[in-house]
Amino acid sequence: MDIGKITFLLNDEPVTIYADPAESLLHLLRDQLGCMSPKEGCGRGECGACTVILDGKAVNSCLVPAGKAAGKNIRTIEGISDGKSVHPLQRAFVEKGAVQCGFCTSGMIMSAYALLAENPAPRQEEVKRAISGNLCRCSGYKQIEEAIMTAAEEMNENRVRFVEKEQKE
Amino acid sequence: MQPETPAVRELISTEKNYQSAEVWTKVTGKAIYGIDLRLPGMLYGKILRSSHPHARIKKIKTSAALKMPGVRTVLTGSDLSCSPYGIVINDEMPLEPEHVRYVGDEVAAVAAVDDKKAEEALKLIHVEYETLPAVFDTGEAQLPEAPQLHENFPGNVAWRREVVRGDPESAFRNADLVVEGKFHIPQFHPAYLEPVACVAVSEPDGGITLHTAVQSPDIVRDLLAQVLKLPLSRVRIVGPVMGGGFGGKVYGNLNLYLISALLSMQTGLPVKMQLTREEEFTAGRPMVAAEIKMRMALGNDGTFLGREMDLITDNGAYSAQAPWVSNTLAERNDSVYRIPAIKTKARLVYTNKVPTGQYRAYGNQVANFACESLIDMAAKKLKIDPLEMRLRNCVRPGETTVHGLQIKSCGLAECLAAATEEIGWTKRKKGHGYGLSAAIHASGSVVFDPNLRGASARISLELDGNISLFTGEQDYGQGTHAAFSQIAAIALDLEPSRISVYSKDSLVTPYSMGALGMRQATIGGKAVQLAAEKLREKIIRTSSEMIGEPVIMENGRIRSASGRQVDFTEIAHYYHGQTSGLTLTGEGSYVPPESSYDDTKYGNIAVTYSFAAHAAEVEIDPETGALTVHRIVAAHDSGRIINHLSASGQIYGGVAQGFGMSCLEGYLFNEGRVANPTLADYKIPTALDVPDITPLFIETDDPEGPYGAKGLGEIVQVPVPGALANAVADAAGGWVTEMPITAEKIFRILSNRGAAK
Ligand code: FES
Numbered sequence: 045m046d047i048g049k050i051t052f053l054l055n056d057e058p059v060t061i062y063a064d065p066a067e068s069l070l071h072l073l074r075d076q077l078g079c080m081s082p083k084e085g086c087g088r089g090e091c092g093a094c095t096v097i098l099d100g101k102a103v104n105s106c107l108v109p110a111g112k113a114a115g116k117n118i119r120t121i122e123g124i125s126d127g128k129s130v131h132p133l134q135r136a137f138v139e140k141g142a143v144q145c146g147f148c149t150s151g152m153i154m155s156a157y158a159l160l161a162e163n164p165a166p167r168q169e170e171v172k173r174a175i176s177g178n179l180c181r182c183s184g185y186k187q188i189e190e191a192i193m194t195a196a197e198e199m200n201e202n203r204v205r206f207v208e209k210e211q212k213e
Numbered sequence: 214m215q216p217e218t219p220a221v222r223e224l225i226s227t228e229k230n231y232q233s234a235e236v237w238t239k240v241t242g243k244a245i246y247g248i249d250l251r252l253p254g255m256l257y258g259k260i261l262r263s264s265h266p267h268a269r270i271k272k273i274k275t276s277a278a279l280k281m282p283g284v285r286t287v288l289t290g291s292d293l294s295c296s297p298y299g300i301v302i303n304d305e306m307p308l309e310p311e312h313v314r315y316v317g318d319e320v321a322a323v324a325a326v327d328d329k330k331a332e333e334a335l336k337l338i339h340v341e342y343e344t345l346p347a348v349f350d351t352g353e354a355q356l357p358e359a360p361q362l363h364e365n366f367p368g369n370v371a372w373r374r375e376v377v378r379g380d381p382e383s384a385f386r387n388a389d390l391v392v393e394g395k396f397h398i399p400q401f402h403p404a405y406l407e408p409v410a411c412v413a414v415s416e417p418d419g420g421i422t423l424h425t426a427v428q429s430p431d432i433v434r435d436l437l438a439q440v441l442k443l444p445l446s447r448v449r450i451v452g453p454v455m456g457g458g459f460g461g462k463v464y465g466n467l468n469l470y471l472i473s474a475l476l477s478m479q480t481g482l483p484v485k486m487q488l489t490r491e492e493e494f495t496a497g498r499p500m501v502a503a504e505i506k507m508r509m510a511l512g513n514d515g516t517f518l519g520r521e522m523d524l525i526t527d528n529g530a531y532s533a534q535a536p537w538v539s540n541t542l543a544e545r546n547d548s549v550y551r552i553p554a555i556k557t558k559a560r561l562v563y564t565n566k567v568p569t570g571q572y573r574a575y576g577n578q579v580a581n582f583a584c585e586s587l588i589d590m591a592a593k594k595l596k597i598d599p600l601e602m603r604l605r606n607c608v609r610p611g612e613t614t615v616h617g618l619q620i621k622s623c624g625l626a627e628c629l630a631a632a633t634e635e636i637g638w639t640k641r642k643k644g645h646g647y648g649l650s651a652a653i654h655a656s657g658s659v660v661f662d663p664n665l666r667g668a669s670a671r672i673s674l675e676l677d678g679n680i681s682l683f684t685g686e687q688d689y690g691q692g693t694h695a696a697f698s699q700i701a702a703i704a705l706d707l708e709p710s711r712i713s714v715y716s717k718d719s720l721v722t723p724y725s726m727g728a729l730g731m732r733q734a735t736i737g738g739k740a741v742q743l744a745a746e747k748l749r750e751k752i753i754r755t756s757s758e759m760i761g762e763p764v765i766m767e768n769g770r771i772r773s774a775s776g777r778q779v780d781f782t783e784i785a786h787y788y789h790g791q792t793s794g795l796t797l798t799g800e801g802s803y804v805p806p807e808s809s810y811d812d813t814k815y816g817n818i819a820v821t822y823s824f825a826a827h828a829a830e831v832e833i834d835p836e837t838g839a840l841t842v843h844r845i846v847a848a849h850d851s852g853r854i855i856n857h858l859s860a861s862g863q864i865y866g867g868v869a870q871g872f873g874m875s876c877l878e879g880y881l882f883n884e885g886r887v888a889n890p891t892l893a894d895y896k897i898p899t900a901l902d903v904p905d906i907t908p909l910f911i912e913t914d915d916p917e918g919p920y921g922a923k924g925l926g927e928i929v930q931v932p933v934p935g936a937l938a939n940a941v942a943d944a945a946g947g948w949v950t951e952m953p954i955t956a957e958k959i960f961r962i963l964s965n966r967g968a969a970k
Pocket residue numbers: 083084085086087088089090091092093094095104105106107
């Protein structure tokens with residue numbers, strides 16, 4: 045195996061590591077960078093527990109070779125809130141009971157995050173489709189879908205409030 | 214009846230959606246699961262597994278693997294000094310020394326500095342096998358010429374049971390109608406999203422600390438001590454967060470635990486091991502497969518007169534909990550209705566396939582598939598509405614069932630009425646099929662260990678005025694701990710968020726049977742209630758001693774008649790000072806009422822019983838047989854619901870699993886080898902698959918459970934297979950008797966019917 049230098053942004057911060065570019069991004073994140081929120085449920089692209097966002101797209105990090113991450117911006121659940129307040133998705137997942145064992149949760153929220161960035165007011169069918177690659181064995185998905193819809197509404201209200209405020213100023 | 218205090222009322226109205234603090238660690242990515250554990254100096258262990266379904270090990274050469282840089286040790290079965298062990302039958306070894314019995318059987322193990330090296334080292338181990346004839350079919354396995362998997366089990370029968378209650382012979386002789394059917398049920402995997410993982414640490418005193426998330430840590434601790442021949446006090450189980458269990462992690466994966474402990478004892482270093490998803494499917498413990506032959510005798514008016522069952526369950530190569538599961542599968546469904554006569558013959562048979570265990574409802578859910586299908590077959594013949602037929606026969610409060618279960622609170626008839634009303638039983642959509650099914654499940658099973666029928670809990674007032682609750686009951690997302698906080702909060706008159714629950718370290722938590730038999734809410738919760746009430750008494754006593762007058766306690770505050778107030782912090786400090794450092798602690802132990810349970814297993818096996826009725830609405834494509842499940846209404850009597858958000862979550866999730874096993878899942882084999890060991894080929898439901906699910910709660914008030922509550926976690930899955938089978942039959946005109954119900958099988962029914970026309 046050839047160890048190469050790989051540089052990318054992880055949650056907006058530059059990181060440089062030395063790794064086999066064929067190694068999976070999931071292992072790189074977990075074993076080299078100590079970023080443990082992406083989980084390994086299958087290691088072959090079948091469960092979605094390892095979902096992260098790569099340049100705006102939700103991907104299964106277990107299928108992404110580390111080399112492909114070079115120069116990209118990678119976002120994990122550690123990077124969706126500013127550390128002070130929680131992201132509306134996180135709050136909605138708690139309030140709607142969308143979390144049971146929680147093993148799928150990081151990946152699920154990242155898929156939802158990517159969806160809402162592209163489609164701020166999804167219909168329930170679109171939510172279902174967006175998370176259909178994320179398996180959850182505990183919840184039956186119902187409360188997860190509710191949480192995503194609720195978060196979308198809250199984010200849209202915030203946006204309206206923000207625009208109104210800007211207009212006033 | 215339970216006292217309806219203001220606190221109880223408030224609990225039910227305002228705190229019904231309380232979530233414990235742990236959930237925040239899960240939405241921020243901070244929760245630490247078994248697969249996340251890393252300890253300094255840790256090694257990685259891997260297992261070499263048999264590639265033959267049945268063989269003798271003639272020779273194992275490990276020298277090349279041992280020489281590989283980075284490899285610290287290699288273990289084989291002949292290095293072990295332990296004897297065969299098991300949960301019910303002692304038929305298993307952590308590593309088989311000379312005889313492998315399925316593709317996946319543990320043959321050797323390696324510990325190396327990283328997992329890639331461990332994996333590579335496995336390839337350097339050379340095993341010479343002498344292959345033996347294998348048997349994969351339970352029928353063939355019982356023939357005299359079949360290969361024997363284990364000594365002392367002639368005919369490969371691992372366990373058998375025959376039960377007769379009442380007079381089945383005359384029931385069938387006098388019946389107006391006899392219906393019968395043959396049902397086939399494959400192995401199902403719980404498919405929790407996190408594969409089993411652990412880190413074993415050999416301690417300086419010779420003991421072992423095992424870090425793993427498991428539903429019954431204390432039982433695992435007992436078994437580890439027994440197999441490794443260690444004093445019990447030197448074995449400690451510490452639990453990270455668990456990524457799902459559903460009964461499949463009651464004992465986690467015992468061979469994995471034992472091997473990692475042995476590797477750690479050998480090297481003196483922590484050893485981490487985890488199963489791959491493929492190993493989960495091929496060497497985990499899916500639920501037993503079953504062949505059910507069943508007959509039912511009825512009167513013309515639809516009264517049930519008797520039932521006969523001939524059950525063969527497929528054990529696979531080793532037994533795990535399969536005997537218990539087979540037993541529940543054989544008889545729990547008999548208690549849903551008044552059936553005066555029963556005859557059951559059950560056998561659990563060894564085959565050269567993956568060993569089996571349990572999943573969520575101990576087989577009750579797959580027995581439901583057979584029993585409830587048969588009821589609708591009879592209803593159709595007698596031209597009686599299936600709802601009417603069930604209402605006529607269903608068990609009622611105060612009755613004792615055919616196996617001796619004593620029914621206290623029971624809202625089954627109400628569940629049947631509510632589920633059918635909600636689905637539109639009498640306002641059917643044209644072309645849609647409707648099906649109904651009912652269930653009972655033991656809530657707080659007391660028969661796992663006659664010496665430990667109940668549970669205990671300890672609850673302490675900390676110096677900062679907050680409360681710590683210690684319990685052996687495990688929460689892996691069902692919401693048990695939030696419910697415990699709520700229960701303790703009622704007794705102590707304060708907010709649940711002030712109560713932290715600790716359950717994950719066998720060194721400090723009370724011994725418990727753990728998360729099985731729907732015992733946590735009922736038995737565990739009751740112990741919490743009793744412990745909290747004890748602490749409340751002690752707080753009141755200590756406060757009045759402190760201020761020298763009688764006091765009362767309300768809203769987390771204590772005051773005397775003269776108006777003096779003390780808070781929890783002051784009392785904690787006062788007691789701390791008086792005793793030089795002790796904390797005020799309440800210990801509660803709940804010992805269920807004595808129940809007789811005779812040699813024929815007749816008797817009251819649980820503290821109480823939960824009930825459910827599900828109604829399903831489906832549509833079938835007449836051209837292809839493709840099935841659309843529109844809706845499942847799940848009406849449940851789980852007593853008083855302590856937390857509505859978690860309870861609904863249990864129903865959504867459990868019904869989705871029931872739908873998965875009914876319509877999508879199931880093991881496939883090729884010469885004993887699992888043919889679909891991936892999540893791509895063993896399909897569990899995605900968000901696009903799960904039908905619309907409506908939970909309904911019939912809140913009876915149970916006299917035993919804490920504040921009237923009963924268990925819910927397992928029964929949620931039970932009525933689904935029967936409801937779906939009957940809905941499909943309503944639409945297709947005939948029953949699919951093999952799970953899962955696929956388009957292909959429905960199509961066969963449609964074409965047979967077409968041919969018959
Ligand atoms: S671990 Fe990447 S999809 Fe399952």
